[in-house]
Structures are given as structure tokens and as C-alpha cells.
Amino acid sequence: MPEQLADKQWYVVTTYAQHEAKTKENLEKRRVSMKMEDLIQRILICEQEVPVLKDGIPTGKTKKVNLYPGYLFIEMVMTDESWFIVRNTPGVTGIAGSSGGGQKPTPVPREQIEPVLKRMGIVDASMYDRYQVGLRVKIIGGALEGTEGTITKLDRENGIVRVETLFFGRVTPVDLDFSEIDIL
Numbered sequence: 047m048p049e050q051l052a053d054k055q056w057y058v059v060t061t062y063a064q065h066e067a068k069t070k071e072n073l074e075k076r077r078v079s080m081k082m083e084d085l086i087q088r089i090l091i092c093e094q095e096v097p098v099l100k101d102g103i104p105t106g107k108t109k110k111v112n113l114y115p116g117y118l119f120i121e122m123v124m125t126d127e128s129w130f131i132v133r134n135t136p137g138v139t140g141i142a143g144s145s146g147g148g149q150k151p152t153p154v155p156r157e158q159i160e161p162v163l164k165r166m167g168i169v170d171a172s173m174y175d176r177y178q179v180g181l182r183v184k185i186i187g188g189a190l191e192g193t194e195g196t197i198t199k200l201d202r203e204n205g206i207v208r209v210e211t212l213f214f215g216r217v218t219p220v221d222l223d224f225s226e227i228d229i230l
Contacts, residue, residue, distance in 0.1 A: 054087060054123045055153030058142035059132060063115040066091045069137030070118055076135050085128040088121040092162055113165060117142075124150055157229070161186060164225040174202050176229060183209060187226035194230060195220070 061069040070089050077086040092114045098107040122128050129150055133141055144151035160173055164186065177183075177200060185193045195211030198219060205224045210217050 054121055056159040057120050057122065057124070057132075057151055057153055059118040059120055059138055060140040060142060061116055061118060061137050062139065065137055066112060066116070066118055069135070072135050072137050073118070073120070073132065076131055080131055082128060082131055084123075085125060086120065086122045086132065088119075090119045090121075090163075090166065090168075092117070092119060092166055094165055114162075119154075119159070119162060124153070161228045164228065167225055169205060169225050171202070174200070174224070177207070177224075177227075182230045183207075183227040184230050185209065185211070185222065185226055186228045188222065190220060190222075191226075197227075 059069075059073075070091055073086070073089050077083055077089075091112060093110040093112050095108045096111050097104045098109050099105065120132065122132070129141075132138060133144075141151040143153070157176070160176075163169070164173075177197060179197050179200060181197050183195060183197060185191055185195065190211065190213070193211050193213075195209035197207055198210050199206075199208035201207070207222050207224050207227055208219050209222055209227065210219050212218070213220075
């Protein structure tokens with residue numbers, strides 16, 4: 047089985063909106079009861095903490111918001127058995143990239159899943175492979191969200207990236223968490 051773990055990929059599972067948590071719970075229970083933890087590894091709902099506003103003013107409280115209603119993200123090794131368990135779990139309405147007729151779904155490409163994982167604060171060492179000094183990036187989190195800039199320093203050990211961006215008409219270096227940037 048260890049050689050198969052290199053084949054783990056991310057897949058998008060569809061479910062009914064507002065039922066993501068229950069479907070995730072069903073999948074978690076099945077993967078344990080069927081002893082599939084080595085093949086079905088992570089099951090995620092893409093949620094983000096956002097400030098609660100009252101009359102447009104922050105209350106100091108936060109709430110979780112599902113960024114992709116009706117979807118779960120599953121990291122797994124696609125085998126006949128793991129595919130069968132996922133698609134036959136109560137609450138699962140389909141797997142994106144599956145054309146039916148017994149065809150297994152296609153995994154989500156790395157460059158598409160990374161921004162989703164980063165929004166949830168999930169960063170692993172392999173994500174740094176696509177980033178280097180001089181690369182143009184978009185800031186996807188924090189106060190400068192939506193701004194573009196250029197990486198001038200990359201600290202993989204601490205997960206910090208220095209990006210030069212235009213701020214009030216001046217080139218300004220900003221230190222950001224790696225999860226707050228994405229490739230343009």
C-alpha cells in the first residue's frame with residue numbers, strides 16, 4: 047500500500063447545500079468503519095472565519111462561512127474500493143469530474159486546489175515548489191487582498207513571503223503569510 051500513497055490526489059464531492067457537515071461526518075464514519083483511512087485521507091469543508099457585522103460595524107465576533115456551498119474536498123487514493131465507498135455515502139450526490147458509465151473522476155489539478163487549501167490555512171512543503179523570488183503573485187488574504195506584487199523573499203521555514211506591491215502609489219515591501227498569496 048505505501049507505493050499507492052504517492053498517488054493520493056484531491057477530488058471534489060458534491061452534496062446538498064447546507065448538508066456539507068453531515069455528509070462529511072458520514073464519510074468520516076465510513077472511512078473508519080471500512081478501514082479506509084490509508085486511502086481516504088482528508089475530508090474538508092472549505093470554511094473561513096469572517097467578522098460578524100452589525101449595521102456595517104464589526105461586533106468583535108466571527109462566524110464560519112462555507113466558501114463552496116454544496117462541495118466537499120477529499121484527498122484520497124482513487125481505487126475501485128475508495129471510489130465505491132465515497133460515491134455510495136449518504137449525502138454524496140456526485141464526484142466532480144466523473145462522466146458516469148463507470149468512469150472514475152479526474153482529480154483536481156494542483157494549481158486549482160492549492161488556493162482552496164490556502165484559504166483554509168492548510169499549507170504543506172510541496173506547495174512552495176511553484177514559488178520563487180521574482181514571481182508575480184496576487185494577495186488572496188488580509189488587508190491587501192486583491193493586490194498584486196512580486197516576491198522578493200521566500201522564507202519556507204517560517205512560511206513568510208515578502209512581496210513588493212504598490213501601496214498609495216509607492217512600491218512597498220509587505221511580509222505576508224504564505225497562505226495569503228497565489229500565482230497570477
